[in-house]
Amino acid sequence: MESSTHLTNSEEETIELGRSLAPHLSGAVLLIGNLGAGKTTMTKGIVEGRGVAAVEEVSSPTFTLVHQYGTSDNPVFHIDLYRLDEAREVETLGLDDLFASGALVLLEWAERFPALLPRDRTEIRLKALDDDSREIHITHVTVPHVTDTVR
Ligand SMILES: Nc1ncnc2c1ncn2[C@@H]1O[C@H](COP(=O)(O)OP(=O)(O)OP(=O)(O)O)[C@@H](O)[C@H]1O
Numbered sequence: 838m839e840s841s842t843h844l845t846n847s848e849e850e851t852i853e854l855g856r857s858l859a860p861h862l863s864g865a866v867l868l869i870g871n872l873g874a875g876k877t878t879m880t881k882g883i884v885e886g887r888g889v890a891a892v893e894e895v896s897s898p899t900f901t902l903v904h905q906y907g908t909s910d911n912p913v914f915h916i917d918l919y920r921l922d923e924a925r926e927v928e929t930l931g932l933d934d935l936f937a938s939g940a941l942v943l944l945e946w947a948e949r950f951p952a953l954l955p956r957d958r959t960e961i962r963l964k965a966l967d968d969d970s971r972e973i974h975i976t977h978v979t980v981p982h983v984t985d986t987v988r
């Protein structure tokens with residue numbers, strides 16, 4: 838998938854973008870943007886577009902951390918790391934196994950833990966332009982190896 842930039846003017850348009858994107862996604866997908874930017878809203882469309890749950894069934898995993906939609910042959914995982922502060926807390930979630938499984942894994946606030954993420958991933962960046970408008974940039978990246986020390 839090439840990079841693309843989109844403008845949506847309502848929650849429903851962002852859901853629709855997620856639906857249309859869903860068949861083209863695989864592996865780790867980082868949803869990056871401020872509080873209320875639309876990360877969970879986008880997830881609703883992606884989950885519905887994969888055919889594993891309806892929009893109304895998708896809720897934010899802010900407290901539960903990990904939600905799974907669909908059965909083990911076609912799962913979608915939705916993860917929110919907002920409430921975690923330390924990499925060692927994140928490590929207890931077993932993200933490595935999820936990434937290795939090849940399942941679609943949608944992550945909010947995961948960019949806070951760069952060393953724990955696959956280098957090969959899709960990034961969806963959402964930016965609020967005003968109350969109802971969002972600029973949404975989608976790109977596939979392969980980031981360089983992350984080390985603890987940057988010289
Ligand atoms: N164009 C739009 N796209 C997405 N959401 C929009 C749009 N316009 C308005 N909204 C509103 O913005 C809010 C987005 O909330 P959402 O829970 O998706 O954000 P989030 O990025 O997941 O935030 P958090 O970091 O708190 O989890 C909703 O209240 C939604 O109705």
Ligand SMILES: [Mg+2]
Nearest residue numbers: 876877897945
């Ligand atoms: Mg959210």
